[in-house]
Amino acid sequence: MRDGNSDSGDANAVSDEELSGPVVDRRTTTKLLGAAGLAGLAGCLGSGGDSETTTSDDGSGGDETETQADANQKQGGRLQAAWFTGSIDVLDPPYISVGQYFQVAGNVFNGLVTLKEDLTVRGDLAKDWTVENDGKKFTFQLREGVKFHNGDEFTADDVKYTIDRTISNEAPAAGKLSSLKSVDDGGVNVKGDYEVELNFEEAMAPALIYLTRGPGRAATIVNKNAIEEMSEEQYKVTPVGTGPFEVTEHEVGSGVTLDAFDDYFETDEDGNSLPYLDGIDVKPISEPATLVNALRGGDVDFANLVPLQNIDKVEQAGEVEKLAAPGVNWYGLAMNQDREPFGSKKARKGIAKSIDNEQFIQTAYFGNAIPAKGPINKATEWVWREDKPDDQSYNSEKGSQLIEEAGASGASFSILTTQDSLRAAKAMRQQLNSAGFDVSVEQVTSSTYWERYEKGNYDTTISGSVGDPDPDQSLYNFYRKPSADGVWNWVNYESDEVHELLAEQRQALDREERKQLLQQLEDKLIADVPHAYLIHQDDVAARRSSVKGFTHIPFLRNFHTTWLDE
Incomplete structure (x- = not known):
């Protein structure tokens, strides 16, 4: 975001007044989504479907829908919901690394603000807020009388505790607040029971988007007493x-x-x-x-x-x-670089070029996905491009040559999978065996899968990023150095250039500059093959x-x- 007081005429600039509450209108929210890389959500969150209309303290609400019209006669009952997974292991928001887990947790928690279907940012636990200091200072007026499930009253102390816990414990979600000042040095100031102030090192218009209730958000409010007691x-x-x-x-x-x-x-x-x-x-x-x-x-x-x-x-x-x-995701073949032959970039590239993505989609998904040339998906349309480097494009002859040059011909390894991904694993095994490898499928429970994957106890697996519509969210935690901020870098990929580019693109508030950095970053990832990129799915x-x-x-x-x- 450019200086809120600038007279440069930048159409993407957002003023402090536009960012302030109790409602950020659709036009301004669209700018924020663009700045955050979430522009592709505009089509998803527009009109259509059953509106999610609730009323806030300012009395605002959406159009009447079947929800309001009929609910007086239709309250009650229990929804029987099937989750396509073997288990739901973690429901503590900053520690959730699986999108399906947060789909449950999103019904248990609230954020400071929320993004509504009509593409406006509205208060959630905050009823109003003001933005000052050219987008660096956010002061939230909190709802009074809100209760936690254990009967505790929600106050500003809970906001500070939540943010401090996320950062201090180095939870996966901590990266969303990397530009926040230190909590102990003015980053979070409690101004009263129902007022809290957040101060950032630099202007960060997308901060409101990152403070919404959603997967991977760092300020989904938790309860201190419950954590200490249980x-x-x-x-x-x-x-x-x-x-x-x-x-x-x-x-x-x-x-x-x-x-x-x-x-x-x-x-x-x-x-x-x-x-x-x-x-x-x-x-x-x-x-x-x-x-x-x-x-x-x-x-x-x-x-x-x-x-x-x-x-x-x-x-x-x-x-x-x-x-x-539209799905906001990418999936790829993750190759553990701490195991052979995947420590060789030439071997990884040979494997990638031996995979026919179109055939994989037909076999594994019956055609219900689109091929991925890299990790940036089409929903983030402002940075998406069809013309990506062909380093990983299917070419079996070139793939065989690279594999032979890397000394990886005939290598034996396994694909770690769960029941819900078994078909994809078998389709991948078929292609890799055809390329001359000796590949087996190792099926385990969901709990065992995530325990082994996170500890690096695997050869390969099919995984990726789900529910992260900003390129930063689907790249930063995956490809920063494991010893730094790469909390999901379970392929053990290290690149000084990628590490620095990931930091630079976060600080690039001009969209065109950020676009160039992200595309440079994607080019490098495609060439280095930490994953053989496979699909984007709805x-x-x-x-x-x-x-x-x-x-x-x-x-x-x-x-x-x-x-x-x-």
Whole structure:
């Protein structure tokens, strides 16, 4: 962002007044999304679908929808929700590295602000705010009377504790606040029970976007007393938030029980208490056919993800509706560089050029994805380009040559996978075996998978970034040096150039400058092959026709305005 008081005429400049609350309008929010790299969300969050309209302290609200019109007669009931995973392991926001986990946690917690479907930033736990000092100082006026699930009252101290904990514990989400001043040196100032001030080292207009409730956000408010009473480890399983639903039971591997929180602060436009549902029973189902059959048969009401190979069955089913939105993600073949032959860039490039992405998509996903030439996805359209370097483009003859030159011909290794990714792993094994390797598939439970992946106890796996619509969010944690900020750099990739470019692009407030840095960064990643980039896939969920009032926003699954028409 340029200086808010500048007279340069920059159409992308945003003033302190425009950033201040209680509502940041659509035009200004679009600028913020562009500055944050989230411009691709505009099409996803525009009109259409069931609006997510709630009222805030200033009385603002959206257009009346089926949610408000019918909810008075249709409150109650429990939503049976299937989650396409083997287990839901972590629900503590700053420690969540799996998008599906936050899709549950998003119903338990709140942020300071939230991004609504009508593309405005509105208060969440903050009812108003002002921005000063050319975008470096944010002062939030907080809601009074908000309760945590354990009965504690929410105050400004909780904001400071949340941010301090995230940064001090070096949680994965800490990187979102890298430009915040030190918490102990004026970064977070408590001005009273219901007023808190955030001070940044440099102007950061996208700060409001990063303070929303969403995956990987660093200021999703947690409860200090609950953490101290139950321990950090237990809080990851049964956390306490201020959200519309509270965790009343969570058996890792079996499911999560969410019950409506009676003291939740939000109401709909007519003053009805939210949420409408009595609760949500979240059941992990890792077998694609089992999940789809449960949805079609009415055993579950909602599926957070539809296995792409089963989309046609959902489309053909009666009483079931497919919900699709542009996916903001990338997936690739992760190669552990601490194991041979993946320490050789030539070997990794040879492997990448031996993979036919189009064939992989047809075999693994029945055509329901698009090939990835690099990690930056098409939804971030301001930085996307079709013409990317061809270092990883399919060329079996060149791939074989590089593999032979690297001394990797006939190498034996495994692909680590879970049940829900088994088809993709088998499709990848088929291609790599055809390239002369001896590849096996090692299927494990979801919990074991993430434990081994994070500790580097694997050869290869198919993984990537989900729910990070800003290029920074899908690159910074993955490719910074593991010894620095690369908290998800489980391929053990190190590059001084990439490390510095990732820092530079964060400080480039001019969009064109940042675009050039990001494209330079992507070129380097494509050439170095820390991942063999494979696909971008749409975000596809599904609901039975009895499920009303759900708003499908990419990578989020929020149910506070959802109700059942039995």
